[in-house]
Structure formats: C-alpha cells, structure tokens
Amino acid sequence: MSVAYSVIAVLGTLVVAFIVSLLLPGIERKFIHARIQQRIGPPITSPGIMAPIKFFFKQTINPNSPMPRLYNALPLISLLVVTVLLLFLIPQMYFVGALASVIAIIGFLKVEEVMYMFMGSLSRSVLSVRMPFPDIVKGAKHPETPRRFLEELSTLRAFRLIAFGSFPVYIALFVSVAVTGSIFLSDIVAYQQLHGPILFTVAGALGAVVFFIGYMILLNEYPFGILKAKADVIEGPYMEYAAKYRAYNYLTRGFLMFVLASLFATLFLGIAPNILNPNFIITIIVALLFPMLMAVMSAFSPIFTYKQFYPTVAAVSILGVLAIVAASL
Amino acid sequence: MDDNKEKRTVIEAEIPMGTVHPAALEPYRVRLFVEDEIVRDAEITVGINHRGVERIMEGLPVEKANSLTEKICGICSNSHIWNSCLTAEKPLGIEVPERAGYIRIIMEELERLHSHLLYLAHGSEVLGHETFAMRLFYIRETVMELLGMIGGNRVHYGASILGGVRPRCELDEMRIQQIKNGMDLLEEKITAFADRFVSDPLVMSRITGVGVISQKDALRLACTGPTLRATGVEKDLRRDMEEYDPFEFDVITQDDGDVKSQLLMRVMENFESIKIIRQAIRDLPPGPITNRSWEMKDTPLTKSYIEVPRGTLYHSYALEDGRVRNCVIRTPSMANIGAMQYACIGHHITDAQLCVVQCDPCFTCTDRAIQIIEI
Amino acid sequence: MSLKSYSRGRAIHVMLVYTGGCNGCDIEIVNCIFSPKFDAEQYKVFLTWNPREADVLVVTGPVTKHNEKPLLEIYNAIPEPKAVVAAGACALMGGVYKNIHGDIPSEEIAGPVDQIIPVDAKVPGCAVRPQDIVAGLVSALPLLLNAD
Ligand code: SF4
Numbered sequence: 001m002s003v004a005y006s007v008i009a010v011l012g013t014l015v016v017a018f019i020v021s022l023l024l025p026g027i028e029r030k031f032i033h034a035r036i037q038q039r040i041g042p043p044i045t046s047p048g049i050m051a052p053i054k055f056f057f058k059q060t061i062n063p064n065s066p067m068p069r070l071y072n073a074l075p076l077i078s079l080l081v082v083t084v085l086l087l088f089l090i091p092q093m094y095f096v097g098a099l100a101s102v103i104a105i106i107g108f109l110k111v112e113e114v115m116y117m118f119m120g121s122l123s124r125s126v127l128s129v130r131m132p133f134p135d136i137v138k139g140a141k142h143p144e145t146p147r148r149f150l151e152e153l154s155t156l157r158a159f160r161l162i163a164f165g166s167f168p169v170y171i172a173l174f175v176s177v178a179v180t181g182s183i184f185l186s187d188i189v190a191y192q193q194l195h196g197p198i199l200f201t202v203a204g205a206l207g208a209v210v211f212f213i214g215y216m217i218l219l220n221e222y223p224f225g226i227l228k229a230k231a232d233v234i235e236g237p238y239m240e241y242a243a244k245y246r247a248y249n250y251l252t253r254g255f256l257m258f259v260l261a262s263l264f265a266t267l268f269l270g271i272a273p274n275i276l277n278p279n280f281i282i283t284i285i286v287a288l289l290f291p292m293l294m295a296v297m298s299a300f301s302p303i304f305t306y307k308q309f310y311p312t313v314a315a316v317s318i319l320g321v322l323a324i325v326a327a328s329l
Numbered sequence: 330m331d332d333n334k335e336k337r338t339v340i341e342a343e344i345p346m347g348t349v350h351p352a353a354l355e356p357y358r359v360r361l362f363v364e365d366e367i368v369r370d371a372e373i374t375v376g377i378n379h380r381g382v383e384r385i386m387e388g389l390p391v392e393k394a395n396s397l398t399e400k401i402c403g404i405c406s407n408s409h410i411w412n413s414c415l416t417a418e419k420p421l422g423i424e425v426p427e428r429a430g431y432i433r434i435i436m437e438e439l440e441r442l443h444s445h446l447l448y449l450a451h452g453s454e455v456l457g458h459e460t461f462a463m464r465l466f467y468i469r470e471t472v473m474e475l476l477g478m479i480g481g482n483r484v485h486y487g488a489s490i491l492g493g494v495r496p497r498c499e500l501d502e503m504r505i506q507q508i509k510n511g512m513d514l515l516e517e518k519i520t521a522f523a524d525r526f527v528s529d530p531l532v533m534s535r536i537t538g539v540g541v542i543s544q545k546d547a548l549r550l551a552c553t554g555p556t557l558r559a560t561g562v563e564k565d566l567r568r569d570m571e572e573y574d575p576f577e578f579d580v581i582t583q584d585d586g587d588v589k590s591q592l593l594m595r596v597m598e599n600f601e602s603i604k605i606i607r608q609a610i611r612d613l614p615p616g617p618i619t620n621r622s623w624e625m626k627d628t629p630l631t632k633s634y635i636e637v638p639r640g641t642l643y644h645s646y647a648l649e650d651g652r653v654r655n656c657v658i659r660t661p662s663m664a665n666i667g668a669m670q671y672a673c674i675g676h677h678i679t680d681a682q683l684c685v686v687q688c689d690p691c692f693t694c695t696d697r698a699i700q701i702i703e704i
Numbered sequence: 705m706s707l708k709s710y711s712r713g714r715a716i717h718v719m720l721v722y723t724g725g726c727n728g729c730d731i732e733i734v735n736c737i738f739s740p741k742f743d744a745e746q747y748k749v750f751l752t753w754n755p756r757e758a759d760v761l762v763v764t765g766p767v768t769k770h771n772e773k774p775l776l777e778i779y780n781a782i783p784e785p786k787a788v789v790a791a792g793a794c795a796l797m798g799g800v801y802k803n804i805h806g807d808i809p810s811e812e813i814a815g816p817v818d819q820i821i822p823v824d825a826k827v828p829g830c831a832v833r834p835q836d837i838v839a840g841l842v843s844a845l846p847l848l849l850n851a852d
Contacts, residue, residue, distance in 0.1 A: 029745075037463040039740035043714070046748050050714035054759075057708045059784035063756075126755065126781050128345050132773035133358055133377075135345060141372045142362055145343040153344060153678065156366065222457055223531065231352045231455045231682045235754050242756040242783045301531045303457030305677045306366075308534055348774050349721055351753040354730065356722050356771055377770040378724040380801040381812040400800050403728020403831060447731065450738070466739035473735075484728035484831035693727045 005276075006092040012275035013090050014083065020284055021258035022048045024291045025250070032295030048254055055247035063240035064124040071122040075241065075248035078115045081108050082252055086259045091272045094186040101183045102173050105263065109169065109218065112256070113162050116227060119237035120155030127234060154236035157227045160306075161217070164313055165224070169214025171320030175207030176267040178327035185266060192270025199268040206323035208268055212293065213316045215260050219253070221294050223301040226309060261287035339364045344678065348377055352455050352682040357692045361673065361681055368681045371673040373666055378693050386646070386656045391417050391625075392491060394653040398644070399485050401658065402694040404447065406485050407433075407440045408637035409658075409694075412644045414489045415635065420628035420648070421491075429493035429618045430572055431609045432500060435508070436479065436488045437637075438602040438609075442515065443472040444638035445595040445602075448689045452592055455686045456535055461526065468518045475511045478504060493619035505610055512603050512610075519603075523596045536588040540672040540684035543586055550667035554640020556688045559594040560586035566636035575612065576605045591687040625651045639689050640664060660694035709849035712759070712785075716749045716848070718841065719758035719782070723775055723815065725765030725799070728831035729792035733762060736834030749841060755781035759848055760841060763823075764832075766794040766801045767815030779821045785851030787844040790817040791837060793830040 026044030034041020065071040085108045087093055088100045098104060124130060128150040136143045177183050179198050180191040198204035217224045228236035238249055262273040265283040273283045304312065340362045347358040356377045362370040382401050386394045395417070398409040411433055418425060425433075450465035473483050479498050480486020488498045500508070526532060542552070547560040557564055558581060565580040567573045581597040583590030625648075632645040640661025647654045665688040672684035718737070722730045737744040737751045744751075752758050755778045767775060779788070793799040795817045802813045817823055824847050827840035 033459070034745070037460050037740055038467070039463070039743040040746035041743070042745045042748055042750070046715050047750070050711045050748075051717075051750075053707065053711035054715050057711065061756075061783045126777050127349060127753075130777070131345070131348060131358075132777055133345075133348060133374075133770065135358065135360060135374070141360070141370060142340055142343065145340055145362060148342040148344050148363075150344065150346070153366070222459075225457075226679065229457060229679050230753065231457060232346070232678050234351060235757075239754055240756055246757060299460045300529075301458070302453075302535050303679065304531075305535070305679045307677070308531070348771065349753070349778060354722065354734070355727065356724060356768075356774075378768060379770070379812055380724060380766065380768060381810065382801070385801065385810075397800055400726050400728075400830075403726040403731060406726075406728070454738075463738055463740055466735055467741060470735075470739055470741045482831070483833065484732060691727065693725070 009092045009274055009276045010087065010090050013273050013280070014086065016275055016280075016284075017086055017258050017262070017273065018255065020287055021254040022251075024048060024254050024257045024287070027288065028291045028295040032292055033299050036296070036299040048250070052247035052250040055242075055250070056244045058243040060243045063242065063245075064126070064130070065122045065240055066124070067122055071119065071240065072245050074115055074119050074122075075245050075252060078112055079248050079252045079255065081111050081115075082255050082259050084108065086255075086262065086273065089185065089259070089262055089266050089273050091186070091189065091274050094184075100185045102177050102185070102267075103183055106170055106173065109166065110162070113158070113166060113218070116158040116237045117155050117162070120151045120158055123151040123237060123240040124149055125151060125239040127239070150233045151237060151239055154227055154233045157233075158237065161227060164310070165217045166214065167313060168210045168316045168320055169218055171317055171324065172207045172211035172214055173267065175203055175210070175320065175323045175327055178324045179203055185272070188267060189270050189272050197269045201327075203323045203327035204268055206319055206326065208264070210316050210320040210323060211264055211268070212290070213312070215264070215290060216294050216297065217313070218260065219257060219294070222298040223304045224309065225303060226305065229303050231303065257291050258287045261290045264290070338369055340369050341365065352686065354451065355690070355692045357690070359685060361678060363678065366678050368673045368676055368678060371670045371681065373670055373685070375666065375692050375695050378695075383656045383658060386653050388652050388654070390651055391648060391653055394646075394656070395489070395491065396487055398658070399487055402660070402691060403484050404444050404691055405440060405637050405639065405642075405694070407436045407488055408635065408642055409644075410487060411437060411489045412633050412635045412637075412642050414491055416631050416633040416644045416646060417491055417628075417648060419633065420631045421623055421626065423492050423623045424620055426493055426617050426620055427614045428616045429620075431613050432494045432498055432618060433489055434572060434576070435500070435606055435609050436476070436486065436498070438606045439472055439476055439479075441602045441638045442599055443469050443476065445599050446472065448595055449592060452588075452683070452686055455683050456532065458532060461522075461532075464522060468515065468522065471511050471515055471518070475508055478507060490619070492621060492623060493617070496619065499618055500613065505613070508606065508610055512606055516600070516603050519596065519599050526596070527593070533589065536592060536683070539588045539676060539680050540591075540687050541585065541587045542668050542672050546671060547586065547668065550671060551664050552640070552668045552688070553661045553664045554636070554638070555594050555598065556591065556640065556665050556668055559583045559590040566634060566641055570635060576608050578605050588683055588687045630655060637661060639691060660691070662689070662691045662695040665690070666695070712848050713845065714748050716760060716841065716845070717752045717758050718744075718749055718760045718762055719752050719755055719778070720762050720764070721775055721778055723763060723765035723771040723795075723817070724768035725792060725794045729764040729794070729829075732831045732834055733764065733791060733837055736837045739834075742834045742838070744838060747838060747842075749838070756783065758782050758786070760787045760789060760844060762789045762791055762837070762841075763795050763817045763821075764792045765815075766798045766813045767817055767820055768812055769814050772814040772820055775820055785848050787824045787847045788817070788821055789825045789827060789840045789844050790823045791827040791829075791832045791840065793828060796826050796828060799830065
C-alpha cells in the first residue's frame with residue numbers, strides 16, 4: 001500500500017511539475033515582458049508548449065559538429081539530470097540517503113553547468129567561421145591567426161561561469177545547512193516543520209536573496225546571460241540544435257526553473273514538492289513567482305559583461321557568507 | 330591611454346562575425362582578434378552591400394538619378410535626394426523657393442529624428458536592453474507617421490525635386506497642425522526616455538568609459554558628424570549651410586567620446602531637431618513650392634556637402650545633355666569606419682559590438698566601390 | 705486541425721536575412737517585430753537569429769554577389785518544413801539595382817532572391833509596410849501547416 005502510495009506521489013509530482021514548467025516561459029513573456037514593454041505579447045501557451053511541440057514535428061537534421069551523436073544526446077542528459085534532481089527533492093525519495101542531500105544537489109547542478117561547456121565546444125554553426133565569405137584576402141589583417149567559432153567563445157564563458165558564477169547558489173544552499181546543522185534534505189524539512197520556515201529568519205532572508213541571484217545566473221537569464229548574449233554569441237551553446245533536440249532544450253529550461261524554485265521551497269520554506277501534500281500549492285506559487293521576478297529584472301537591465309558580473313557575484317557571495325555567519329551565531 | 334592600446338598585440342585567435350548577425354543587422358563582416366576575451370585588433374569588412382549605384386547613375390537623366398540616390402539608404406534617404414538636387418541646382422542656377430527650402434529642412438530634421446531614435450534603439454538592443462529598444466521604436470513610430478503623412482511613404486518619401494519639393498509634400502494647415510502635435514508628443518516622450526536612460530545605473534555602468542575615442546584620435550581618424558562632436562569638436566556643417574541660416578540651434582558637443590557621450594549626443598540632438606522643426610513651422614513662408622522656370626545646360630563637376638544624421642555627405646557629378654556624369658558619393662559612415670575599428674580595441678567582446686554600433690554605422694550607404702580580391 | 709499544424713501555427717520563428725538592400729525594408733521589418741505598435745509577437749511570430757530555430761526566412765534586398773553564398777548556406781541550414789518570404793521590390797525583382805540599363809546585366813547583383821532559393825511568398829513595396837509583412841507571413845503559413 002505505502003509503496004503504491006509513494007509511487008503515485010512521485011509520478012504525480014513529476015507530472016504536475018512538468019505541466020507547470022511548460023507554462024513558465026509563456027507567463028514570463030506574456031505577463032511580464034510584454035506588459036513592461038506595453039504590447040500585447042504572445043499567448044501564454046506559445047513559447048512554452050507550442051514551440052517545443054512544433055520542434056518535435058520538424059525534420060531532424062545532422063548538426064554540424066565533430067560528434068553529432070554526442071551533441072544531440074546532451075540535451076537529453078541535462079533533462080534527465082534536472083528530473084533526477086527533482087526526484088530526490090520529493091519526500092518519498094528521501095530513503096536514498098546521501099543522494100537526497102545538499103551535496104548531491106550541488107553535484108547535479110554542476111553537471112547541468114558542465115553541459116553548456118560540452119555543447120559549446122561541439123557546435124559549429126554557420127554564422128561565424130563557416131560563413132562562406134572571403135575573409136583571408138589581399139590586405140586582410142592577421143591572416144595566419146587560428147579562427148574560432150562563436151560557440152567556442154561561449155564555451156570559454158561557460159568555463160568562467162562554472163568557476164565563479166554559481167557561487168551564490170551554492171552559498172545559499174549552505175545557509176539552510178548552517179541553520180539546521182544537517183546536509184540531508186529530510187532533516188532540513190523536519191527542522192523547518194518544527195521551527196517554522198528558515199526564510200523568516202535574518203539568515204534565511206539574506207539567503208533567499210542570494211539564492212535568487214544564483215537562480216538567475218544558473219538559468220542564464222538577462223542580465224546574467226553572457227553565455228548566450230545576443231550581441232555577440234547569438235545563442236551560444238544551443239546554436240546547432242534543431243528539431244526535437246531543440247525542443248528538449250526548451251523543456252529543460254522550463255523544468256529547471258520549476259526545480260530550482262521547488263528547491264527553494266524545500267530549503268527555505270520547509271515544503272518539499274509532494275503532490276499529496278496540500279502545501280504543494282506553495283511550491284507552485286514559488287515556481288510562478290520566481291520567473292516573474294526574474295522577468296522583471298531582465299526587462300529592466302542590460303546584459304552584464306564581466307565588469308559588472310564579477311562585482312555582482314562577489315557582493316552577493318559576501319551577502320551569502322554573512323547569511324551563513326548569521327545562521328551559525 | 331592611446332599608447333597602451335597599441336602596445337600589446339598578443340593575438341590568440343580570430344572571431345569572425347557576420348555577415349548575418351543580430352548585432353549588426355546590416356550585412357557586414359567584423360573580424361575580432363582576441364586575446365582571451367579582450368579584443369586586440371579588429372577589422373571591419375565592407376563592400377558586401379556593393380550594388381553599384383554610382384555606375385547605374387552614370388548616364389541617367391538627372392531627375393531619374395536624383396530619385397535613384399534616394400535608394401542608396403533607407404535611413405537617410407531624404408539627405409541623399411536633397412544633396413543630389415543641390416548638386417544640380419547650384420551650377421544650373423536654379424532658385425529654390427523659400428517655402429520649398431523650409432519644407433526640405435523639415436523633412437531633413439524629421440529624418441534626423443528618426444535616424445537618431447533608430448540609432449538609440451539599436452544601441453539599446455546591443456546593450457541587451459530589450460525594453461528600451463522597444464520603447465524607442467515606439468517613440469520613433471510618431472516620426473515615421475509624420476514622414477508617411479507628408480511624403481506618402483514611410484521610408485522613401487522623395488520630397489526634393491529639382492527646383493523645390495514635390496507637390497505631394499506641400500504642407501497645408503492640417504499637416505502643420507499634425508506636425509506641431511507630433512513635436513509636442515515627441516518632446517515629452519524623448520524627455521521621459523532620456524530621464525530614465527540617464528538615471529538607470531545598470532545601463533550607465535555598461536556604457537561609461539567604454540569605446541573611448543579621444544579628440545586627437547577622432548581628428549586623426551577623420552570622423553565626422555555626431556561621432557566627432559561627441560569627442561568635443563564643435564563641427565557641424567549645418568552652421569555653414571545657407572539653408573540653415575534662418576534657424577537658431579545649438580551645436581551639441583560632449584566631452585568624453587565614450588559610448589555614453591555618443592548616445593547622449595544623439596538624445597540631445599533630437600531636441601535641437603525638434604527646435605528647428607518648430608521654428609520652420611512657425612515661420613513657414615507662403616508662396617510656391619516649385620520653381621519650374623529653368624533651363625538644362627551642361628555643367629562642370631560640382632561638389633556639394635551637407636550635414637546628414639551621420640555626418641558629412643558628399644555628392645558630386647557633372648551634367649552633360651541633362652545626364653549625370655562622373656558621379657561620386659561619399660557617405661559619413663565611410664569616414665567613421667576607422668573610428669569603429671579603433672574603439673573596439675582593449676574591450677571585452679560584448680562591448681566591442683557596442684563600440685562598432687556607437688559610431689552609427691550605415692553600411693548600405695557606404696558600400697559602393699570596394700573590390701575584394703581573394704588570395 | 706491536427707496537433708502538428710496547430711502547434712506550427714502557434715509558434716512561428718522568423719529569421720531575417722539582409723542581402724544588400726537599402727536598409728529601408730530591413731528596418732521596417734525590424735520595426736514590425738519590435739515596435740509595440742505592430743508587435744508581431746501577438747500573432748505568435750517570434751524573431752530569431754539562428755537558422756536552426758527558424759521556420760520562415762524573410763529575405764530583403766537584391767542579393768549582392770557576396771551575399772549569395774551566405775544566403776544559400778543559411779537557407780540550407782533551416783530544417784524542413786520551411787518557407788521563404790521575399791520582402792521588398794529589391795528582393796522580388798532586383799529593384800532599382802538590377803538591370804537598370806535595359807538589357808545589360810548588373811555585375812554586382814546575383815539576385816533576385818528567387819534565382820537563388822525558392823520563394824514562397826512575395827511582399828511588394830519599396831519599402832514594405834509593416835502590415836504587409838505580417839500579411840506576407842500569414843500567406844506563407846498554409847505551406848508550413850500542411851507540410852508533413
Ligand atoms: S525595396 Fe526599396 S526600401 Fe526595400 S531594400 Fe530595396 S530599395 Fe530599399
């Protein structure tokens with residue numbers, strides 16, 4: 001009985017999460033961006049649901065890549081990683097022990113980030129070096145220089161982001177560890193059910209701000225979207241994905257938005273994503289609220305280059321350290 | 330500062346961008362030579378857009394050639410047709426009626442408005458600020474509607490003809506009223522936008538101190554127009570043009586020569602344009618708008634310079650049997666390419682795109698006579 | 705209506721390629737997509753700059769010699785089903801640049817567009833009006849919806 005119950009809970013949660021995550025890009029675009037820009041905007045189903053479905057029905061082409069099979073497999077891997085991440089947030093899965101801990105979550109997020117590097121280094125889009133244009137001509141500057149694809153540039157950036165960009169989110173994760181004194185999700189949730197959500201303490205509030213910035217950096221949303229800044233690398237690592245692989249990318253992004261939000265709900269509000277718990281509605285609200293806030297931020301800011309990026313990350317990280325200090329006092 | 334820029338030339342790789350690129354919009358090719366992510370050298374290839382307008386103009390009747398010059402550029406089309414008319418009118422001794430001169434000025438200033446607003450929108454887009462870009466396109470729509478109302482077409486309005494302006498472009502009471510209302514609206518909207526733009530700390534931190542062109546370099550690289558004025562040189566050809574004599578306006582200059590001064594420069598110039606249009610509307614003299622009593626004759630090679638939204642535009646041709654001979658056109662963007670390449674150096678790649686855009690490139694104008702030989 | 709064509713009609717990704725026109729058409733098209741006044745996104749038209757994502761290719765300009773090969777490459781990079789909209793007099797028949805001296809062919813212009821890639825919808829005008837662009841996109845739509 002209880003096993004069946006758990007299976008229903010896990011599957012149900014995944015399905016609901018999936019459905020909600022499909023709506024997020026549309027909500028972001030229609031209700032926030034379009035409202036701020038004073039236009040009507042697309043229907044909410046278009047960017048999140050209809051676009052992936054459309055891509056499923058497109059012709060699958062061979063991407064221009066030294067390893068096309070691997071390149072095409074990457075979006076599936078990252079979708080899988082995100083799903084597994086959500087899986088271990090669900091209370092019924094806490095029996096897996098070490099996998100349902102903050103350390104494991106950090107590991108999964110790392111994998112997610114490393115994906116960008118692989119994607120970038122495997123993509124060879126037509127828009128830069130391969131553009132058939134006589135570049136090396138009489139009088140051209142530096143004709144001997146090695147030539148780089150735009151995607152390699154974004155690989156370089158992904159590498160930088162792995163090195164420093166994800167600090168805020170990790171520090172924020174450790175705020176709740178510092179408060180509860182345990183890295184296991186089950187303990188963190190149990191602690192908050194006893195003492196009330198961490199969010200409403202000083203440390204928790206600071207941690208939430210840090211988490212939110214980290215959330216934006218992980219999702220590469222403007223202003224932190226230097227990895228896929230339209231002004232130079234166009235779409236960065238995703239450049240060569242077409243048809244259903246592009247659809248997986250769309251889905252992964254929406255899903256990651258939901259998963260990170262439910263991670264927040266778990267760590268800072270003590271509400272683990274579980275469809276059988278009426279509090280699940282709060283997870284959904286958080287999942288809707290975060291993209292909205294993010295969209296407001298991105299609509300009002302230009303893209304950050306490193307000159308703005310480093311100080312922001314440094315400042316936010318210091319805030320996070322302060323939060324941890326406040327938590328352990 | 331200048332010497333530092335030249336000194337270090339470790340070039341690791343080349344990153345080519347274009348000819349289709351969201352930041353460029355127009356077909357041109359930028360090759361950035363980078364060390365890590367810092368640009369050490371840049372090369373802008375133009376000539377992709379070369380359509381041979383001057384060659385097509387060779388031997389065309391001058392009236393036809395005039396309307397062809399308009400098709401050189403979809404942004405400053407009125408400047409081209411106006412200057413082309415001036416090139417023929419001067420040696421032929423055609424008196425342009427005063428009212429026609431005023432209407433030409435109105436068209437030119439409206440065009441400056443829409444060109445500058447477009448520039449700002451494109452700049453915001455490259456900055457990554459979609460909201461500002463959309464806002465500016467929305468503001469620009471007011472100007473486009475006015476232009477469409479006067480000329481009958483939103484882009485190529487073809488206002489000037491030899492000896493005046495086209496009858497379609499006559500300004501009656503209703504149109505004058507609309508222009509007046511439009512100017513009020515524009516002033517209000519641009520002011521509101523400028524306030525928000527200047528007080529936005531994120532935008533400001535992106536654009537201050539980026540892409541600096543010092544005054545010395547600007548003169549050395551022979552920049553023209555707003556790009557030159559943004560470095561503090563007070564040089565505006567409108568001051569010397571007799572067409573602009575009746576109007577009072579300030580020549581805006583900025584001191585720093587970075588992207589911020591370039592952008593603010595254009596914002597401020599918008600207000601000057603509004604000022605000029607208001608004066609022109611107020612003092613619009615009565616009378617005919619076309620002078621049709623002139624004789625065609627052969628003329629020697631005549632040069633004509635005017636100030637257009639991007640700088641100094643040069644047209645020259647001779648007339649033979651009423652046909653155009655030896656046409657040469659030089660557009661301001663050509664002069665500014667050096668500055669674009671120079672400004673990129675020493676900046677992050679994302680900023681480098683901004684440095685190119687800051688000089689307000691219009692490569693469709695520029696591309697007419699460059700040959701690329703493959704080795 | 706099947707899910708396939710329904711979804712295709714609800715998310716149309718448009719890519720623009722400028723092949724050497726005078727900027728007039730180009731800016732009107734960007735205007736049509738960017739300006740809140742026209743806002744093509746309300747008709748489910750999204751702007752993209754990546755041929756792998758695009759469904760509809762909007763081409764302006766007479767296709768100069770240097771732009772011929774890039775245009776072809778970009779066209780080939782778009783996965784099926786795809787449609788091409790040629791916008792502006794230049795793209796339709798070379799405009800003022802092509803063949804201006806009667807029968808002497810231009811040395812600079814390789815176009816018009818339909819000599820290089822198949823064109824499905826033609827939008828006339830010099831410059832095209834933003835409203836016409838949306839209409840042109842709509843008229844190319846059945847091709848996308850009915851393709852398999
Ligand atoms: S059709 Fe007219 S407006 Fe469009 S690109 Fe050609 S000349 Fe310019």
